[in-house]
Amino acid sequence: MTDSQPETQNWNELVEQWNEQFFEAVEQNMEAQAEFVESWSEAVGEATDGNDLSEGIEGCARAYETWMNASQQMVDRLNDLVEGEDVELEEFRDVWLNTANEAFKELMSTTAFARMTGETVGDVLELQQQADETAETTLRTLGFATESDVVEVGDRIVELERRQHAVEGKLDRVLEALEETETES
Structure with a gap:
């Protein structure tokens, strides 16, 4: 019986380590998502007028709400896992992937996003033209x-x-x- 005790202890340590890493990954993911929404919200505020700004903020709020709902789903499923329910790891991945799609859809459907994208594309095309002219002059x-x-x-x-x-x-x-x-x- 003494042989099984070290195996159990190793298993418990492994599970505990896995849980810590998983929770750290979830926390980092949530922080990264919150930072993204916050930075996007600031960018929208700087680049838009009053009407676009309010629509952009509403889009950010909807995206943020989507992320928070996903976080709650993750906590619920983790609790289910702790309580012994059979939870597939793919469920966690699917929650984040579906949430990312929904959140980006909320952001991308705003006029502010369209305006910012248009300005960015215009800036990129201008830079491309300058690069082409420089390359041609050099050649x-x-x-x-x-x-x-x-x-x-x-x-x-x-x-x-x-x-x-x-x-x-x-x-x-x-x-x-x-x-x-x-x-x-």
Whole structure:
């Protein structure tokens, strides 16, 4: 019987350690989510006007409520687990995944989010254009062909082909006319 006591003690330590790690992970997750909602709320406040701001705050409040409901679900399921109920680990993952989807849907459906996304996309496109211009200037300075050089050469080739076809057409008409005059004589 003394052999089973160390195994039980090791098992208890392992379960206790697992529980501590799990609760720490849940706590860190909740803190991260709260920080996200708070920072997003601040960003919305800085980037929007009065109407958008109130709608953005309502979206944040709905998202925060979604996270709090998920936290309560987690606590309830953990209590069920402690009481001996069979709880699948996938349930915990599913709660957080579904909650993340719902919370982001609440945030993304606001006019404030749409405005901020539009401004961000505009800023990114502007930065991309500046980066492209800088790259083209650098390549040109180093003596390499740039995208605009290649496009220009392509355009010139297409124009030359168009002119060639026009000249060939005129030449064919001239040859036909000469043949007709030879056959008539």
